[in-house]
């Protein structure tokens with residue numbers, strides 16, 4: 001059975017920069033929660049918070065990916081090395097469990113898969129990938145967001161057909 005890498009905050013762990021989780025049933029929908037529940041029951045889920053895994057505390061200052069590729073928090077500190085370490089840890093987990101599918105939290109500078117904040121701390125989103133989503137994609141792992149869990153489930157079914 002194929003395993004799936006899932007962002008830890010998406011599973012109810014309060015590891016976001018502001019010390020909260022991402023309440024799926026509330027912030028996405030109950031169908032998404034049902035898919036997650038079924039994956040958990042099947043023992044498919046492998047979880048990571050790349051930013052915590054990379055050595056950052058919770059809570060932590062919000063950070064955004066800059067145009068030059070660095071990740072900087074809103075105090076001006078460069079946290080690129082922690083973000084990169086977290087991404088490498090996520091990739092290592094995928095390789096260890098032969099994971100081909102990840103569901104990561106949209107818009108995060110680590111986990112965002114189609115949208116990220118633009119680096120100006122002005123609440124502006126632009127198309128792009130976070131550091132972890134990019135590294136996983138470059139290594140052949142299909143990355144979905146919490147808004148495309150149905151697609152992720154269909155992709156898994158095809159892999160197992």
Ligand code: SF4
Pocket residue numbers: 007008009010015016017048049050051052105108110111
């Ligand atoms: S790095 Fe990913 S898993 Fe961790 S809090 Fe941010 S979005 Fe969630």
